[in-house]
Amino acid sequence: MSDQKEPKVIIVGSGPAGYTAGIYLGRANIPNLLFEGEQPGGQLTITTEVENYPAFPDGIDGPELMMKFRAQAERFGTEIKGETVTSIDMSSRPFKVTTNAGEYSVPSVIIASGSTARWLGLPGEEDFFGKGLSACATCDGFFFRDQEIAVVGGGDTALEEAIYLTNFATKVTLVHRRDELRGSKIMQDRALAHPKIEMAWNSTIDKYVPDENGNLVAVTLLDTVNGEKRDLAVSGCFIAIGHTPNTQFLGGQLTMDENGYLITNADRTSTNVEGIFACGDVQDHFYRQAITSAGTGCMAAMESERWLGENGL
Ligand code: NDP
Numbered sequence: 487m488s489d490q491k492e493p494k495v496i497i498v499g500s501g502p503a504g505y506t507a508g509i510y511l512g513r514a515n516i517p518n519l520l521f522e523g524e525q526p527g528g529q530l531t532i533t534t535e536v537e538n539y540p541a542f543p544d545g546i547d548g549p550e551l552m553m554k555f556r557a558q559a560e561r562f563g564t565e566i567k568g569e570t571v572t573s574i575d576m577s578s579r580p581f582k583v584t585t586n587a588g589e590y591s592v593p594s595v596i597i598a599s600g601s602t603a604r605w606l607g608l609p610g611e612e613d614f615f616g617k618g619l620s621a622c623a624t625c626d627g628f629f630f631r632d633q634e635i636a637v638v639g640g641g642d643t644a645l646e647e648a649i650y651l652t653n654f655a656t657k658v659t660l661v662h663r664r665d666e667l668r669g670s671k672i673m674q675d676r677a678l679a680h681p682k683i684e685m686a687w688n689s690t691i692d693k694y695v696p697d698e699n700g701n702l703v704a705v706t707l708l709d710t711v712n713g714e715k716r717d718l719a720v721s722g723c724f725i726a727i728g729h730t731p732n733t734q735f736l737g738g739q740l741t742m743d744e745n746g747y748l749i750t751n752a753d754r755t756s757t758n759v760e761g762i763f764a765c766g767d768v769q770d771h772f773y774r775q776a777i778t779s780a781g782t783g784c785m786a787a788m789e790s791e792r793w794l795g796e797n798g799l
Pocket residue numbers: 537538606638639640641642643644646663664667668669670690726727728729772773774775
């Protein structure tokens with residue numbers, strides 16, 4: 487390894503949880519190495535304005551907030567590498583962490599690998615990536631200026647994306663499979679009152695309709711109550727139906743729930759393997775907020791620090 491001090495802790499992931507763990511470890515004088523993964527900065531880098539992160543009364547852009555997290559971790563000595571962890575061998579100690587670029591030995595690991603946006607899983611869905619289908623309004627909204635768009639989902643992400651997309655689109659249809667939204671009351675009120683947003687209740691997407699060049703021109707909606715189908719002409723469709731925890735690289739060595747979220751000990755971030763801690767969205771399917779992720783990142787760092795100390799490491 488190129489760094490002078492061997493890391494005592496490897497942090498997997500660069501969202502609010504991972505960087506907060508780095509900040510706390512750095513300030514505790516514990517050498518730590520953070521792997522950014524495939525989406526440096528995590529999910530907040532593909533979100534619009536963050537209005538609910540405390541201490542930013544006027545809101546802050548997601549990417550800017552993550553740059554601040556990163557800078558603060560670097561200030562206290564976190565070494566940051568743009569590598570992705572592909573496996574961790576927990577069968578012997580120190581643990582062996584393998585990335586797409588190398589292999590590292592370390593006594594303690596903090597898993598902060600977050601979760602990834604889900605797709606509908608319709609046949610040929612990937613064919614529409616870059617041709618009208620997206621899971622990131624911030625990244626792609628601009629391409630749909632003065633056009634009609636559909637957003638799928640009924641949670642806060644879908645509501646937020648729908649509202650954001652009204653900045654570009656002439657009309658946004660929010661396609662939701664039930665007759666009741668899941669998102670928070672304030673976001674529901676904003677979306678339902680918005681003159682450019684129309685609801686397609688009790689509806690799912692049956693298929694994407696391409697033009698002769700493969701570009702999306704419509705989605706076929708299926709009414710979940712009466713089974714009727716109808717085409718909705720849109721040139722953009724944004725999928726916002728939740729996330730899958732990024733735990734595949736762990737190969738089932740840590741205890742997970744039925745959806746793949748890591749299970750930690752009660753009121754702790756410790757896992758079933760001593761010395762391995764988990765924080766942020768990869769172990770939290772309930773709150774899933776930047777502030778709660780940062781909070782559990784702090785917990786993981788403190789627990790890791792104490793565990794290293796107790797074990798003379
Ligand atoms: P959620 O799990 O809250 O919502 C997912 C939505 O997608 C639900 O409405 C669900 O329908 C629908 N859905 C799931 N699978 C399918 C499918 N196969 N076909 C059609 N629809 C489907 O995820 P979000 O990403 O919206 O939010 C995750 C968390 O992050 C929440 O806690 C949310 O509050 C938070 N968040 C907060 C924000 C903020 O405060 N600014 C912004 C964004 C997210 P159904 O309701 O029927 O289950």
